[in-house]
Amino acid sequence: VQLVESGGGLVQPGGSLRLSCAASGFTFNRYTMSWVRQAPGKGLEWVADINSGADSSYYRVSVKGRFTISRDNGQNTLYLQMNNLKPEDTALYYCARPLTDYSGGYSSGERYDYRGQGTQVTVTS
Numbered sequence: 001v002q003l004v005e006s007g008g009g010l011v012q013p014g015g016s017l018r019l020s021c022a023a024s025g026f027t028f029n030r031y032t033m034s035w036v037r038q039a040p041g042k043g044l045e046w047v048a049d050i051n052s053g054a055d056s057s058y059y060r061v062s063v064k065g066r067f068t069i070s071r072d073n074g075q076n077t078l079y080l081q082m083n084n085l086k087p088e089d090t091a092l093y094y095c096a097r098p099l100t101d102y103s104g105g106y107s108s109g110e111r112y113d114y115r116g117q118g119t120q121v122t123v124t125s
Contacts, residue, residue, distance in 0.1 A: 001023075001024075001025040001026050001097070001114045002022075002023070002024045002025050002116075003021055003022070003023055003094075003095045003096070003097070003114055003115065003116035004021065004022045004095075004116055004117070005019060005020065005021045005093065005094065005095050005116045005117065005118060005119040006019070006020050006021075006022075006119055007019040007020050007119060008093060008119030008120045008121045008122075009120075009121070009122070010122045010124070011085055011121070011122070011123055012123070012124070012125055013085060013086055013087060013123055013124075013125055014084055014085065015085050015123070016081070016082060016083045016084075016085065017082050017085065017121060018079060018080070018081050018082070019035070019079065019080040019082070019093055019095075019119055019121075020077055020078070020079055021033075021035075021077065021078040021079070021095030021116060022076065022077055023076045023077065023078065023095070023097075024076060026097075028071075028073060028076040029052055029053075029073035030052055031052055031097055031100075032049055032050065032051050032052055032097075032098055032100070033049070033050055033071060033078045033095065033096070033097060033098075034046065034047070034048065034049045034050075034095075034096045034097070034098050034106075034111075034112065035047040035048050035069060035078075035080045035093060035094070035095060035096070036093075036094050036096050036107070036112070036115070037089075037091035037092065037093045037094065037121075038091055038092050038094070038118075039088075039090060039091040039092075040091075042091075043107065044107050044108070044109050045060070045091070045107050046060060046105075046106035046107040046111075047059070047060055047063055047067065047069075047080070047093070048060070048063065048067060048069040048080065049069070049098070049106075050069045050070065050071055050078070052073075054070065054071050054073070057069050057070075062088070063082075063089070066082065066083050066084045066085075067080060067081065067082050067083070068080070068081040068083075078095050080093070082121070085121075085123045086123060087123045087124060088123075089121060089123050090121060090122050090123050090124070091120075091121060092118040092119070092120050092121075093118060093119050093120075093121055094115045094116055094117075094118045095115070095116045096111075096112040096114065096115040096116070097112060097113055097114045097115075098111050098112050098113075099111060099112070099113055
């Protein structure tokens with residue numbers, strides 16, 4: 001399994017970025033996928049989920065209405081469109097594959113059996 005994120009960068013408050021995650025080594029269209037993030041000195045934080053068929057998505061409250069998770073199963077790619085970015089969105093963003101039968105917290109690292117190397121998003125004026 002390989003997950004490779006891209007698209008991060010430095011942006012001013014109110015700006016936008018689109019993150020991508022290229023997935024390989026597994027049957028991408030059979031799995032729910034997630035974006036998670038980790039700010040400096042803080043724990044892992046769940047951001048969003050999208051189900052395998054891309055007809056259901058879920059967001060943490062602080063990003064709802066600003067971020068959109070999507071996927072292209074034909075291209076084995078996961079996306080995160082981030083609009084109206086805020087300084088508190090600054091973090092290393094990871095694409096992750098959650099375990100199907102995990103019943104704990106979404107922000108627990110134990111929920112994910114694979115994560116990419118991350119892409120840095122920095123929001124500052």
